[in-house]
Every structure is written in C-alpha cells, then in structure tokens.
Amino acid sequence: MKMRKSIVALLVLSMIIGLMSFSVYAATVRKVTTSNYTPQQTEPATRIYVSKTSKELTLIADNKVIGKWPCSLGEFSANGTKQKQGDRTTPNGDYYICVRNDKSAYHLSLGLSYPDKAAADRGFEQGIITQEEKDAIYTAIDKKVCPPWNTALGGAIMIHGNYQKGVPTAGCVAVSNDVMDIIWPYGQLGIKVSVGP
CATH class of the missing domain: 2.40.440.10 (L,D-transpeptidase catalytic domain-like)
Structure with a gap:
C-alpha cells in the first residue's frame, strides 16, 4: 500500500512539474508576435x-x-x-x-x-x-x-x-x-x- 501511495505521489509530482514547465514555455511563446517578425523578402521568380x-x-x-x-x-x-x-x-x-x-x-x-x-x-x-x-x-x-x-x-x-x-x-x-x-x-x-x- 505504501508503494502504491509513493507511485501515485510521484505521478502527481511529475504532472505538476510538467504543467509548470508547459506554463513557462507557453508564456515564452506568447511573447513572440508577428509584429517583431519580418519575413525574408525574395525577388519574383x-x-x-x-x-x-x-x-x-x-x-x-x-x-x-x-x-x-x-x-x-x-x-x-x-x-x-x-x-x-x-x-x-x-x-x-x-x-x-x-x-x-x-x-x-x-x-x-x-x-x-x-x-x-x-x-x-x-x-x-x-x-x-x-x-x-x-x-x-x-x-x-x-x-x-x-x-x-x-x-x-x-x-x-x-x-x-x-x-x-x-x-x-x-x-x-x-x-x-x-x-x-x-x-x-x-x-x-x-x-x-x-x-x-
């Protein structure tokens, strides 16, 4: 039983760490907007x-x-x-x-x-x-x-x-x-x- 509680606790802890990592990643991605991105200009073919x-x-x-x-x-x-x-x-x-x-x-x-x-x-x-x-x-x-x-x-x-x-x-x-x-x-x-x- 103790082992089962330990596994559940580890799974919950892993999920929390995963969600925190995703939140940090998502916040970083939101900072990138098209207003600060200039596509490469190419000459007509x-x-x-x-x-x-x-x-x-x-x-x-x-x-x-x-x-x-x-x-x-x-x-x-x-x-x-x-x-x-x-x-x-x-x-x-x-x-x-x-x-x-x-x-x-x-x-x-x-x-x-x-x-x-x-x-x-x-x-x-x-x-x-x-x-x-x-x-x-x-x-x-x-x-x-x-x-x-x-x-x-x-x-x-x-x-x-x-x-x-x-x-x-x-x-x-x-x-x-x-x-x-x-x-x-x-x-x-x-x-x-x-x-x-």
Missing part, C-alpha cells in the same frame, strides 16, 4: 531588367540569369525618363507586363504598365493630365491591368522584336526576334520589368 546605360536587357528566372542581350531604346532615353507622348524616351521605373501581343508588327511584344503612379502624379502636377486621367491610371495600377495609354503622358511602351543595332525606337525596348522568342514564354502577365541606369 521571373523578372526583366533593362539597363539604359549599357543598352542591355537581362532576363532572370528562378534567380538565375537566363541571358543578357543588346537592345535599342528611345532616341532620347539618355536624357532621363519619359515625360510625355512623343518625346521618344524610354521611361525609367518598375513596371509589370500588362499585355502580350503575338500578332505584333514587331514580331512579338510585351506591353509595360507605363504610365505608373509616379508618372501620373508628375503629369497631374505639371498640368499634363487631368484628375480623371490620374485616377484612371491609379485604378489600373491597383488592379494590375494596363493603364490608359491614350493620355498626354504617352503609353504603349513595349518590349518587342525587330531590333536593329544603332537604330533607336520611339520609346520602346527592341531586341532581336530570336531573343524575343526566348523572352516570350517567360514574359507572362504581371512579371516585373525594371528600367534604369
């Missing part, structure tokens, strides 16, 4: 970078460079970013592909989401576009669709084929037809395209 300085387009997929190729840009792209329709300048910025055209006059083409919100803000402040046009651009960008291309800011900026060395575009990014064939399957709607130095 597929993206395109256009360097205006080197006139080169780089395609990246699964964090590996698929290729780098020469490209033509707008005639006056070295002067900065696109300001308005007809200025023959390729815009600087981060865009996404908003349209794919396999019946393009330039072999194949991928449309960029220009004008973006920054261009809309600048255009409105300078009196180039109306409040309604600015709002329409904002709405399109928020919905991840093509913004209006018919404002005074210009639009229909494409990555397309028919590259000719030394021949500038009206503002698009031109690569060879062979390169466009490589880019085409990667150039799905929504992928990031950065245009910069």
Whole structure:
C-alpha cells in the first residue's frame, strides 16, 4: 500500500512539474508576435531588367540569369525618363507586363504598365493630365491591368522584336526576334520589368 501511495505521489509530482514547465514555455511563446517578425523578402521568380546605360536587357528566372542581350531604346532615353507622348524616351521605373501581343508588327511584344503612379502624379502636377486621367491610371495600377495609354503622358511602351543595332525606337525596348522568342514564354502577365541606369 505504501508503494502504491509513493507511485501515485510521484505521478502527481511529475504532472505538476510538467504543467509548470508547459506554463513557462507557453508564456515564452506568447511573447513572440508577428509584429517583431519580418519575413525574408525574395525577388519574383521571373523578372526583366533593362539597363539604359549599357543598352542591355537581362532576363532572370528562378534567380538565375537566363541571358543578357543588346537592345535599342528611345532616341532620347539618355536624357532621363519619359515625360510625355512623343518625346521618344524610354521611361525609367518598375513596371509589370500588362499585355502580350503575338500578332505584333514587331514580331512579338510585351506591353509595360507605363504610365505608373509616379508618372501620373508628375503629369497631374505639371498640368499634363487631368484628375480623371490620374485616377484612371491609379485604378489600373491597383488592379494590375494596363493603364490608359491614350493620355498626354504617352503609353504603349513595349518590349518587342525587330531590333536593329544603332537604330533607336520611339520609346520602346527592341531586341532581336530570336531573343524575343526566348523572352516570350517567360514574359507572362504581371512579371516585373525594371528600367534604369
């Protein structure tokens, strides 16, 4: 009988120690909140970078460079970013592909989401576009669709084929037809395209 009481006492003591340990653990876990946790940021699986300085387009997929190729840009792209329709300048910025055209006059083409919100803000402040046009651009960008291309800011900026060395575009990014064939399957709607130095 004494042995049985000793075993019961040990079991009860073990349960008490276990509950106390769990309480300490639970209190520690409660202190960890999402407000002090920052998830690791990763780059999108597929993206395109256009360097205006080197006139080169780089395609990246699964964090590996698929290729780098020469490209033509707008005639006056070295002067900065696109300001308005007809200025023959390729815009600087981060865009996404908003349209794919396999019946393009330039072999194949991928449309960029220009004008973006920054261009809309600048255009409105300078009196180039109306409040309604600015709002329409904002709405399109928020919905991840093509913004209006018919404002005074210009639009229909494409990555397309028919590259000719030394021949500038009206503002698009031109690569060879062979390169466009490589880019085409990667150039799905929504992928990031950065245009910069």
